[in-house]
Amino acid sequence: xxxxxxxxxxxxxxxxxxxxxxxxxxxxxxxxxxxxxxxxxxxxxxxxxxxxxxxxxxxxxxxxxxxxxxxxxxxxxxxxxxxxxxxxxxxxxxxxxxxxxxxxxxxxxxxxxxxxxxxxxxxxxxxxxxxxxxxxxxxxxxxxxxxxxxxxxxxxxxxxxxxxxxxxxxxxxxxxxxxxxxxxxxxxxxxxxxxxxxxxxxxxxxxxxxxxxxxxxxxxxxxxxxxxxxxxxxxxxxxxxxxxxxxxxxxxxxxxxxxxxxxxxxxxxxxxx
Amino acid sequence: xxxxxxxxxxxxxxxxxxxxxxxxxxxxxxxxxxxxxxxxxxxxxxxxxxxxxxxxxxxxxxxxxxxxxxxxxxxxxxxxxxxxxxxxxxxxxxxxxxxxxxxxxxxxxxxxxxxxxxxxxxxxxxxxxxxxxxxxxxxxxxxxxxxxxxxxxxxxxxxxxxxxxxxxxxxxxxxxxxxxxxxxxxxxxxxxxxxxxxxxxxxxxxxxxxxxxxxxxxxxxxxxxxxxxxxxxxxxxxxxxxxxxxxxxxxxxxxxxxxxx
Numbered sequence: 416x417x418x419x420x421x422x423x424x425x426x427x428x429x430x431x432x433x434x435x436x437x438x439x440x441x442x443x444x445x446x447x448x449x450x451x452x453x454x455x456x457x458x459x460x461x462x463x464x465x466x467x468x469x470x471x472x473x474x475x476x477x478x479x480x481x482x483x484x485x486x487x488x489x490x491x492x493x494x495x496x497x498x499x500x501x502x503x504x505x506x507x508x509x510x511x512x513x514x515x516x517x518x519x520x521x522x523x524x525x526x527x528x529x530x531x532x533x534x535x536x537x538x539x540x541x542x543x544x545x546x547x548x549x550x551x552x553x554x555x556x557x558x559x560x561x562x563x564x565x566x567x568x569x570x571x572x573x574x575x576x577x578x579x580x581x582x583x584x585x586x587x588x589x590x591x592x593x594x595x596x597x598x599x600x601x602x603x604x605x606x607x608x609x610x611x612x613x614x615x616x617x618x619x620x621x622x623x624x625x626x627x628x629x630x631x632x633x634x635x636x637x638x639x640x641x642x643x644x645x646x647x648x649x650x651x652x653x654x655x656x657x658x659x660x661x662x663x664x665x666x667x668x669x670x671x672x673x674x675x676x677x678x679x680x681x682x683x684x685x686x687x688x
Numbered sequence: 689x690x691x692x693x694x695x696x697x698x699x700x701x702x703x704x705x706x707x708x709x710x711x712x713x714x715x716x717x718x719x720x721x722x723x724x725x726x727x728x729x730x731x732x733x734x735x736x737x738x739x740x741x742x743x744x745x746x747x748x749x750x751x752x753x754x755x756x757x758x759x760x761x762x763x764x765x766x767x768x769x770x771x772x773x774x775x776x777x778x779x780x781x782x783x784x785x786x787x788x789x790x791x792x793x794x795x796x797x798x799x800x801x802x803x804x805x806x807x808x809x810x811x812x813x814x815x816x817x818x819x820x821x822x823x824x825x826x827x828x829x830x831x832x833x834x835x836x837x838x839x840x841x842x843x844x845x846x847x848x849x850x851x852x853x854x855x856x857x858x859x860x861x862x863x864x865x866x867x868x869x870x871x872x873x874x875x876x877x878x879x880x881x882x883x884x885x886x887x888x889x890x891x892x893x894x895x896x897x898x899x900x901x902x903x904x905x906x907x908x909x910x911x912x913x914x915x916x917x918x919x920x921x922x923x924x925x926x927x928x929x930x931x932x933x934x935x936x937x938x939x940x941x942x943x944x945x946x947x948x949x
Contacts, residue, residue, distance in 0.1 A: 585773045588745055592763045593792045603792070607779050685779050 474654040482658040490643070490662055497628055497639040498666050500556060504563035505624040505670070509617065511564065512571025520579040521601055533572065541566045545630050554635040563627025567620040574616025578609030610685055614678040621670050629663065640666075690757060691718035692844060692876040693742060698751035700737050711737040713901035714751070719893075721843075724870060724877045726887035728933065729897035730941055735880045738897070739848050742878065743769050756843055765793060768837035768875075770850040774829035776821040776836075782808065783817045786835045793840065800839060807835040810872060811865050827858040831865060838873065845875040849882065863889055864918070871915055884933050888926060889916065896933060898940030906936040 456476050462468070463475035470478060483490065519526040545562055552558035582605055590600045632641025640659045647655035700712040712734040719725050729735045740746040742753055744763040753760040755767065776785045786804045790797055808817060811831040821829055830850060837845060851859045863886060870877060881887050887894045888910055896906040910929065912920050920926050 583773070583775070585771050585775050588740075589769070589771065589775045590792075591745055592743060592767070592769050593789050594763050594765065595792050599792060604777065607777070 471651040471653055474657065478654040479657045479661065482652075482654045483661060486655060486658065490640075490659060493638055493640050493643045493659070494662055494666065496556075497625075497632065497641065497663070500560050500628045500631075500639070501563065501624050501666070501670065504560045504567060504627060505621055507560075508564045508568035508571055508620055508624065512568040512616065512620070513575050513613065515568075516572050516575035516579060517601060517606075519576055520605065521597060530576075533569070537569055537573070542626075542630060545634055548631070549635050559628050559631030559636070562631050563624050566627045567624040570619040570623065571613065571616040574612045574619075575609060578612025579605040581612065582608050607685075610678075610681050614674065614681070617674050617678075618671065621674050622667060625663070625667050625670070691754075692721040692723070692756060693719040693878060694752075694754040695738070695742070696752040696754075698738065698741060698753060699749045700734070700741060700746065701749045711902065712741070714903045715897070717895055717904050717907070719876060719878060721876055722874050723893065724879070724891045726891040726894045727878060727880045727897055728884065728887045728894050728937070729882065730899060730937060731882055733897050733899035733940070734902040735897045736848050739846055739878065739880050743767060743846050745769075765840060766843045768840065768842035768845045770830075770833055770837045770845070770847040772849045772853055774821070774826075774833040776829055776832055778821050781818045781820060782813060782824070782832050785821070785832055786839055789836060789840050795840075803841070804835065804839055807838055807869075808832075810869055811835060825858075826854050827862055830854065830862060834866070834869065838869070838875070843876060845877045847877065847879045849880055851886070852882070859883075859886070860918075866890065867914075867916060884930050884937070885921065887933070888929050889921060894933060896936050896940065898937075905940050906933075908933065 459473075460475045460477060463470075463473050515529070519529055544565070548558045548562040548565070552561055579601070582600075586604065587600070590604060595603070628639070629641035629644075632639040633645055636642040640663050644656045644659045644663075647653070647659065695715050695717055698712060698715045700710070702709045702711055715738055727735045727738065737746060741748050742755065742760060744760045744767070747761075755764070758764075777788065780788065783804060786808065787797055787800060790800045805814075805817070808814060811834060813828060813831055813835070816824060816828060821832070824832070834850070837847075851862045854862060867890065877891075879887075879890060891910055894908050894910060895904050896908075897903070898905040908929065911925075
């Protein structure tokens, strides 16, 4: 986006000041948010140290960093199951959401039976159901993964259904005039039309998948970053809890980044070549 | 000789109860094999609905449509359609879009490759064979759509205001591209338009459709020899025909309905 905007004036008026201005505008988009975050962290550090706030309430960022470095093996040990279970839940909710959406669009009967109920389920605060999954599936990994699938497949289902139905009326008329079967329309026209929708659903779903796993770990678990955060908080080790949260952010960003990367690859094939 | 397309008192009503809307009242006409007929009328007179019924995409409320000797009830492979929108698949290249009907009808793709290239050459798209629709102009896209309608060698070509979304200059170009194609393949064509000049330039016969009641109110034979070129558009006879058609459409709009039948 930034590149596009920058190259447009460059082509028409190739004067050096315009070039410099557009380059600067591009850098500003990166520099400004990073600088803001740095100023925030420095202010936090200064206030936490000078105002003498107890570290159990608000440790300075330097202490959080110390914990991150010092306890890295411990944090890493708990990061692995959280990441693994998130990937597992996300990996199952993608085909599940897409398949259900396809079924609903393929069969009017399935659509009428399922769609209103799915919208109704969307309205339930699903986090409230988390303890029940422990009752049903025990305190192990399956209950967390199932709960995470439960909350993360909805956005994929809804987005995919919208994508499959986004085919224009005249296109469907063309399909009918070619006497294509419902199945052919689904596979050859509806699915290839849907990737932008599916990816937007996946981007929401991947963040929900992490939330699902961490909530599960809060409720009943002997491992994972959610467990470690709860453990550290109960011992007033706020710096360790914050270090875990920082790692959780990195994991979340990395997974989100992977989805965006896949999206770019697919959309390049879809649009240009 | 039996007509290629025959509409007998065709009627179409949408909706039920109070919301009922009569799109086509009573359309009766016949088109000979190899004839190029334009269906001309003001917007909203039901001419597109009539075309969709002939294509088998809309059921008739009453009356009968016979195409190629068989009553129409559902879409058929021997009828090609060009819509107002090019309706191309954005992830497919020009060539893939043209061959799409062949793929969908599970015919041998290789057998139609030569025909696809011939068609694309005739509409001057040889350079755009491997381009995606987003790289093409509106006129080029509609030319791809035209080739797609002709790829399966249909007996009948139905066109629903195919050039009405294009600018005037592109539209003129497209008319001559279509004339060239028609000279080469001589399909039976029913072309829906609301442009009087387009109708006279292209067709052997013009049917004028009125609204309220929606039926064929006037018909005229266009005497110009083929192949036609841009020069006939300047002739006095051409402009007289256009003036005559315009007055008939005005009458149709006024609702008096100068009964042509």
